[in-house]
Amino acid sequence: MKKGDVNESFPFPFKENEYIYRYSNNSIPLKKSKCVEITSTYSQEIKLKRDLLNKYPTRCYQSLPYSKKAQWEIVELIIENLITYYPQYFEVKKNGSNWNFHNKLLDEKQEFIMGDHTSLPIEPLDFIGRHVQEDLILMMQRDANLYLDAGQLCFPANWSLAFDIGMNFQEIHYPIPGFKEAGLDQRILQFLLQLEPGNPWGRKNWSLMAGNRLDTSLETFDQWGKGRKLVTKKNAGKLVHLRVEVQTLSRLSRSNGILFTIHTHLLALEELANKREWLESFYRILKELPPYIVDYKGLSLFKDAVIDYLKDRLESGADLDA
Numbered sequence: 001m002k003k004g005d006v007n008e009s010f011p012f013p014f015k016e017n018e019y020i021y022r023y024s025n026n027s028i029p030l031k032k033s034k035c036v037e038i039t040s041t042y043s044q045e046i047k048l049k050r051d052l053l054n055k056y057p058t059r060c061y062q063s064l065p066y067s068k069k070a071q072w073e074i075v076e077l078i079i080e081n082l083i084t085y086y087p088q089y090f091e092v093k094k095n096g097s098n099w100n101f102h103n104k105l106l107d108e109k110q111e112f113i114m115g116d117h118t119s120l121p122i123e124p125l126d127f128i129g130r131h132v133q134e135d136l137i138l139m140m141q142r143d144a145n146l147y148l149d150a151g152q153l154c155f156p157a158n159w160s161l162a163f164d165i166g167m168n169f170q171e172i173h174y175p176i177p178g179f180k181e182a183g184l185d186q187r188i189l190q191f192l193l194q195l196e197p198g199n200p201w202g203r204k205n206w207s208l209m210a211g212n213r214l215d216t217s218l219e220t221f222d223q224w225g226k227g228r229k230l231v232t233k234k235n236a237g238k239l240v241h242l243r244v245e246v247q248t249l250s251r252l253s254r255s256n257g258i259l260f261t262i263h264t265h266l267l268a269l270e271e272l273a274n275k276r277e278w279l280e281s282f283y284r285i286l287k288e289l290p291p292y293i294v295d296y297k298g299l300s301l302f303k304d305a306v307i308d309y310l311k312d313r314l315e316s317g318a319d320l321d322a
Contacts (some may be wrong), residue, residue: 009039010267013204013244014281026118027191027201027249035200036132038089045133045214049145049154052215053130056164059219061126063150064140070138071124071150072115077250077259078128078136082175090131103131104204125150131170137260139192140262145169146192147257153217155264157245158298161217176296197253205245207297208306212241212266231302236309237270240302242282269306273313283310 005026008306047128053060079101083088093100108125113119120127129136129152138150146169153161169192170185195201209216212229231239246263273279286307292301 010027010272011204011244011246011280012272012281013206013267013280027203030200030201030202030248033198033200033250034081034084034085035250035259036078036085036134037263038086038105039133039265041131044218046106046130048214049133050130052154053126053152056219058187059160059162059217060154061123061129063123063125064166067138067140067150067257068117068124068251069115069141070257073255073257074116074136074138074254075124075128077252078132082131083192087099103122106131123150124153132261134261134263137262139169139260140259141193141256141258144193146189148172149257153262155214155262156217157205157243157264158216158218158221162274163218192249192258195249195251195258197251198254199252200248202246202248205247208299208302209241209243209266210239210302212268214266225298228298228301231305233305233308233312236302236306237273237313238268238307240269240306241266242272269309273310279310279313282321285316 019218021322023318051267079099089103089105091102092103094103097116099112099114101110101267102108109122117124125136125138135153135155136151137148137153139146140149148164151161151165161281163171169189173185209224210231211224213224216224229237241292244265246265248261250259252259272282286303289299289303294303
């Protein structure tokens with residue numbers, strides 16, 4: 001990337017005067033029923049996804065036996081998204097229940113019978129997840145609650161699908177500080193339970209990473225967590241990355257489940273800092289971040305070094321875009 005050439009496609013998560021560190025339901029209705037996005041890093045991320053799934057299948061994919069019907073519904077939803085928004089890259093030919101899916105980016109074709117588990121070499125959710133950059137989580141509704149019944153998770157932000165499978169909404173979010181005490185668990189759960197088919201919602205979640213690794217699973221913490229101790233004001237620009245998850249929530253009309261998609265984006269601080277508006281906003285957010293959020297997001301070891309780096313960039317004022 002050239003100096004001053006800020007990645008305008010990056011989903012910067014902060015709005016002016018918005019205290020985004022305060023946990024809340026910051027979901028917004030989506031104008032389009034679009035739950036997947038193809039970006040310039042598609043080929044690299046799909047290769048990484050598939051490598052992880054092949055090497056660590058139980059870490060990256062989990063499902064409960066009764067999730068198959070909803071999995072097929074997700075296959076249908078995602079393929080319809082792909083051919084609607086990216087017809088130059090994907091197509092499908094249908095003859096009744098017989099589908100022939102063509103991924104032109106990968107030059108791959110797959111024939112299958114919609115709803116027939118034996119017509120695919122792997123489970124439906126695992127199959128379609130290998131064609132999109134998003135992690136895919138299926139939450140099923142039972143007893144006025146939501147349960148994690150299946151998921152393909154290759155790029156988690158310090159959590160474990162193998163540990164969380166089968167848990168309900170409150171159990172999954174228990175580690176978030178103040179989530180239960182502030183009553184957010186019930187408010188957000190009620191919001192999710194009221195989602196309607198055809199009316200998807202989206203939100204963004206952020207964190208800071210010492211490195212540019214997408215696979216930050218709980219199981220691999222020993223590999224990426226130690227990078228936090230290496231951050232200095234001098235190397236923060238290149239080493240530290242703003243990690244943003246673009247998440248969508250879609251109600252499945254037949255199974256009544258909810259598809260939760262997570263598309264992870266990374267941007268080095270030296271690139272973020274080229275844009276004054278982003279630099280000023282992020283500097284202010286980090287300085288005001290409460291200690292319990294700093295601890296939860298794992299920033300304690302390197303927050304001060306990042307703040308010093310951002311402050312220097314602000315004071316120098318050099319090479320900043322307006």
